[in-house]
Amino acid sequence: MDKPVGTAPAFGGSWASLNPPLTPWIMDVINKQGFKNMTPVQAGTIPRAIKHQDCVVEAVTGSGKTLAFVIPVLERICRRERKYKKGEVAAVVIAPTRELAQQIHEVFHYFLASLIPPEQPAESEATDEPIASSSRTPPPPPEPAAYPLPCLITSGTPTPYETFLSLSSNILIGTPGRLASFLLSPRGLSVVRVSELDVLVLDEADRLLSSPDHRRDVERIMRHLPKQRRTHLFSATMTDAVEDMIGLGLRNPVRIVVNLKDKRKGEEPKERRTPTGLQNTYLVCRYAEKTLQLVRLLKAESTKNEAAKYIVFFSTCAAVDYFYRILSRLSALSRFHLTSLHGDLQPRIREKALSTFVTHPSSYLKPSVLLCTDVAARGVDFTDIDVVIQYDPPTDPKTFSHRAGRTARAGRKGKAVVLLGQGREEDYVDFLNVRKIPLTKQAYLDADLEESETPSSLDQEAVNLLGEIRKIVLTDRELADKGAKSFVSSYRAYSKHEASFIFRLQDLDFYSLGIAYGLLRLPGMPEIKDWKRKKEAEARRRAKVIAEGGEVEVKEREDVPWEDAEVDYDKYAYASKTREVARLATIVQKASEPKPDYSEARAKRKIKAEMREAWSEQKERKDKKEERRSKKDAKKQFEWEQAQIALAEAEGQGVLANSDLGPIARARAEKRAKAEKALGDAQERGSGDDEEMGTEYKAMKKELREERVAKRAKKDVGGGGLSGGGGGGGGGGMFDDLE
């Protein structure tokens, strides 16, 4: 990996320039850490937060936001005239994950522990001489710490009330749920006094407020704390949820936004929401090639760029669990040390996983990789990550920059790669660009780890990798279960993408996904059955068009071949003896149970089907009968009306006098009568109007003729069966009307 050019984060001014100046012991700790200058977010926030202002702070990942709230909290405690008593809380810091809470706790602890005087060596150690126990003078009582140590309140922290009281802590750091029950349980209400609380900090505030559970707990805590307090919100990505909160619990907050600008020669500087040292990229491949590309990326970055530490993000706990087991056993990754971290692990295991990964000595020859979910996406300060890979893009686009921001922290360099499926998913690049997260293209990696175009047909090595993964899966039935679980859970996660117009379920190719996951067979999800049915119907349609000599449209992407692995599922065993014994016992039990008799159910189904069929036949017959009857009625009506007209004319009455005429016949008769009258009148009046009235009559006649022709044509097109009876002048209209 390219070593960092400059490890100093952006310059925000010297610590000495702060007004008011920092307390000397705090300054000493900062110097001890080697932080020569402030970062911009620290320079902007610390002086305001030390005074009496509420702050809403938004600055890119790795820009030093933690110290921007830790230092003001400590300063305010130091500057207070009356010291806090045992049981009194001065500050509460809430973070969304236990990993982040623990990290913040460590930072506070580091500062406060520096005030604890080092233990005096025992006299015996000092003199190296054995001393008789009777002559041993008791050691001096330990000096009380000037400021007590902070207390961590997360799942997995033992007996927090005892720790809180024994440490006399007045700074609490924790996750929302735990903190809420710590403060609001009957014991908490009697033991923990918050009336003197001075500062509340929400780190990753947008995350805390966008998750309904977290938000509920945060609001409970806020209601419990005194209104006369300072409240500070921090995140790299603020949202509208935070804006709501500003109304709820903050007073005249100052908004501090630290933006970065991309400066390219000859171009206007562009704002960006990611650190300047971050090379943020995307790689396009088929879903079936995703795992292959992940493996190649890990290999290429270690061999070509000497990258030693990686984080790979998946969308679900099940996927992390499954891929951890598979990738750990792939021959291509034998020199990589893998660790898995996700929310389904026990707190202690999570803690251990994180510290194993952080402390594992890694080099580009023996790189280490953390496979994780979003539990490690926010806030966790990994100082030396070279590459972040997002196997699945995050369901919440805001998480994207947090994940990528686990590398390139505090002015270092780093690379992030997101794997995108060919097609619609490529639109994600523009989607992020609009959100000031520009991505550049990382080319597809071929078998020699050389950059190339995404191949035009499926990379054969993806099929080979499927074979290798299947071999691993066949060693333990549990892996097949985990594979299916992770496949289903990832599908569900996919369906929850906020950018659902880019990550569209209908574009998912299940065969392709099955190859990437190395499944033996696809799970029996209804969605997959539907998808297969549609696919088969489409294949039939195309085959038919071709057979009839037609042309079919070219497919956007060729089909990925899929075959279930040949497995004798009766013999396919679990590696775990207990699970295997249980499985075999179930088989034996099932075999000894009498086979359920389905014959009755089958017979019922058959009768129902027959009934359904009979009903549809009946309906068809009824419809036909109905049609015949209405044709007959129409014909009768027509004949009768014609007879009425003829009768009226024969009797010298106007046709209109016949009150039994149908509406159309009447309209026609009226029209005709009017035309005839007009002609008669014109003839009577002589030549002047003659021409005019003759024209009107002709026009009317023409209109009637056209109407008839049009209606006939309409009937012919509609296949109407009544045209045979439509001989009479006004008949066409009447039939249409009856129809």
Ligand SMILES: Nc1ncnc2c1ncn2[C@@H]1O[C@H](COP(=O)(O)OP(=O)(O)OP(=O)(O)O)[C@@H](O)[C@H]1O
């Ligand atoms: N003034 C400073 N000079 C040099 N390094 C610093 C300074 N302040 C903080 N750092 C270092 O920068 C790194 C990132 O800091 P921090 O974790 O506070 O970032 P952040 O802005 O909270 O990031 P995220 O948004 O990911 O939570 C840490 O390793 C920290 O020790």
